[in-house]
Amino acid sequence: MRKDEKLIVFGIVFGVVILVGVGMIFALRVPRSVPKTYPADKGPNFIDVAAYPVKMQEAYNLFTNKCSRCHTVARPINSTFTPEEWRQYVYKMMRKPGSGLTPKTADEIIEFLIYDAQHREKKTK
Numbered sequence: 066m067r068k069d070e071k072l073i074v075f076g077i078v079f080g081v082v083i084l085v086g087v088g089m090i091f092a093l094r095v096p097r098s099v100p101k102t103y104p105a106d107k108g109p110n111f112i113d114v115a116a117y118p119v120k121m122q123e124a125y126n127l128f129t130n131k132c133s134r135c136h137t138v139a140r141p142i143n144s145t146f147t148p149e150e151w152r153q154y155v156y157k158m159m160r161k162p163g164s165g166l167t168p169k170t171a172d173e174i175i176e177f178l179i180y181d182a183q184h185r186e187k188k189t190k
Contacts, residue, residue, distance in 0.1 A: 106136070108143035112181060124177035131165055131174065132158070141178060150180045 066074075114125045129138050135158065146154060155175050157167035166174070 088094060095175035103140060105140045105143035108139050110137055110142065112142055117180070117184070121177055121180050123175050125181075128174045134163065134165055135161060142181075146178070146182070146188060148175075148179045148182075151175050151182070164171050 105120055112125065114122045132138050132141055152175055155171050159171045
């Protein structure tokens with residue numbers, strides 16, 4: 066390799082290193098967002114589903130696996146939504162990138178959340 070070619074390669078490598086360094090400095094200066102917390106996040110983060118039908122126990126596992134991707138499972142467990150509010154909420158979550166929810170899994174989770182709300186309602190009355 067000739068001397069002028071070596072100089073050009075060195076210049077390009079040096080320029081790339083500088084650009085990466087500047088990019089990292091700016092990336093590190095971006096303020097980090099603190100995840101939102103809600104009162105429901107502070108409640109219990111599990112449900113004892115041993116007395117639930119097998120189908121609901123399976124739906125509970127699906128619920129905990131999918132919903133914990135974006136927030137604590139305490140949030141939905143400690144929320145008191147009506148059946149229609151659960152539908153709206155879960156479908157809203159389904160539209161979020163990375164949720165991993167499909168219409169089929171969303172419907173199973175909604176069915177579980179409605180069953181659970183009715184079950185715990187009867188237990189406390």
